[in-house]
Amino acid sequence: MKLETVIGGAVLLLSLAVVCAAQVSSAARKLPSIKQIDNNGLRKALTPSRKPLLVNFWATWCDPCREEFPDLVKLDAEYKGKIDFITISLDELSEIGRDVPKFLADMKAGMPAYLLKAQDDDAAIAFVSKEWSGALPLTILYDASGKQIYYRQGKVKIETVRAQIDKILTPGN
Amino acid sequence: MFRTTFVFFTILTLFAFVLGPAPTLAADFAVGSTVENFSLPDTNGKVQSLNDLKGKNGSVVVFLSAQCPVVKGYNERINQLAAEYAAKGITFIGINSNSTESLDWVKSHAAENYKFPVLIDKGNVLADKLSATVTPEAYYFDAKNVLLYRGAIDNDRSGKAITDNYLKVAFDSALSGKVIAKTSAHAFGCSIKRVGE
Numbered sequence: 001m002k003l004e005t006v007i008g009g010a011v012l013l014l015s016l017a018v019v020c021a022a023q024v025s026s027a028a029r030k031l032p033s034i035k036q037i038d039n040n041g042l043r044k045a046l047t048p049s050r051k052p053l054l055v056n057f058w059a060t061w062c063d064p065c066r067e068e069f070p071d072l073v074k075l076d077a078e079y080k081g082k083i084d085f086i087t088i089s090l091d092e093l094s095e096i097g098r099d100v101p102k103f104l105a106d107m108k109a110g111m112p113a114y115l116l117k118a119q120d121d122d123a124a125i126a127f128v129s130k131e132w133s134g135a136l137p138l139t140i141l142y143d144a145s146g147k148q149i150y151y152r153q154g155k156v157k158i159e160t161v162r163a164q165i166d167k168i169l170t171p172g173n
Numbered sequence: 174m175f176r177t178t179f180v181f182f183t184i185l186t187l188f189a190f191v192l193g194p195a196p197t198l199a200a201d202f203a204v205g206s207t208v209e210n211f212s213l214p215d216t217n218g219k220v221q222s223l224n225d226l227k228g229k230n231g232s233v234v235v236f237l238s239a240q241c242p243v244v245k246g247y248n249e250r251i252n253q254l255a256a257e258y259a260a261k262g263i264t265f266i267g268i269n270s271n272s273t274e275s276l277d278w279v280k281s282h283a284a285e286n287y288k289f290p291v292l293i294d295k296g297n298v299l300a301d302k303l304s305a306t307v308t309p310e311a312y313y314f315d316a317k318n319v320l321l322y323r324g325a326i327d328n329d330r331s332g333k334a335i336t337d338n339y340l341k342v343a344f345d346s347a348l349s350g351k352v353i354a355k356t357s358a359h360a361f362g363c364s365i366k367r368v369g370e
Contacts, residue, residue, distance in 0.1 A: 061242040061243070062363060062364075063240070063363075064366075092331060121328060121359065121360050121361055122328065122358045122359050122360065125359040125360075125361070126359065132359065133305075133306045133307040133310070133359055133362075134307050134325075134359040134360050135306045135307035135364040136361060136362070136364060137364070153306060153364065154364050154370060155370070
């Protein structure tokens with residue numbers, strides 16, 4: 001075998017390896033990190049810090065949750081810097097490194113993302129709202145003081161949420 | 174007259190703002206409430222009533238869905254409970270109130286998964302009456318149709334780490350004449366897809 005052929009083959013293999021590694025690394029980089037929280041973490045996550053807070057509870061297994069997500073991403077882009085927006089997944093813990101970040105990456109969702117693994121689902125649901133049956137999705141808007149301004153169990157209408165956010169961002173409210 | 178009407182409507186409007194939107198359904202049909210007898214068609218079109226289906230010690234109305242993964246995860250446990258407590262006079266009645274699930278789909282899903290009748294709640298009339306919003310959710314009624322327990326079947330949807338069998342404990346307490354310690358419990362599940370949503 002000629003030396004040129006060996007060198008050529010080696011260079012080709014090396015190039016392929018570099019391209020593959022770059023792709024793997026790029027894919028891994030794109031996946032958002034999901035923070036696991038328990039009941040205490042939920043309490044902290046639902047406490048606004050000087051800005052209104054929009055919270056969406058969802059799961060990858062929930063059809064309406066997936067359907068409304070593009071609208072939520074739009075809202076996040078529209079109100080970035082003016083409000084805080086977090087998502088809380090109710091998927092199984094085993095999905096924290098799989099379907100949950102994959103879905104969020106597919107949606108190009110940049111909101112801080114949590115996965116709730118509650119010690120007691122009943123207590124977690126009651127803490128969020130006495131009205132909540134546990135049905136997903138659930139979206140809640142709090143003003144900067146933590147007062148609940150908007151509550152929607154089921155898919156949101158983007159214009160309704162937008163109107164509620166605009167209302168609390170209006171000076172004097 | 175105009176002034177009085179204006180003031181009246183202004184006060185009414187202010188009240189509407191103060192009161193805000195109507196409360197959601199979840200807490201409306203509370204434990205201790207009595208459900209009137211109802212009749213709904215099963216998946217074969219036969220109309221069946223609560224009073225005909227209930228056992229001598231009561232009934233469990235359980236809201237189900239053909240597509241909800243959480244319901245799917247509970248099917249085996251629901252069937253086991255239904256079989257165990259049918260022998261003790263408590264019968265299970267499945268209800269499908271989802272407007273997005275076709276009759277054929279619900280029928281084949283019920284035939285494959287449940288050993289008790291599944292009734293079709295077209296227009297989510299029963300779901301509205303019982304203020305049901307999530308699947309799976311169980312309503313345990315005594316023989317007089319008084320609600321004894323409402324909510325989750327147990328405290329772990331995966332079934333791998335159950336520490337509280339809410340519904341089973343409610344059955345056993347009632348059957349032995351004891352007070353049911355926990356009469357309601359929530360769990361994460363799928364929204365009932367109502368007409369027009």
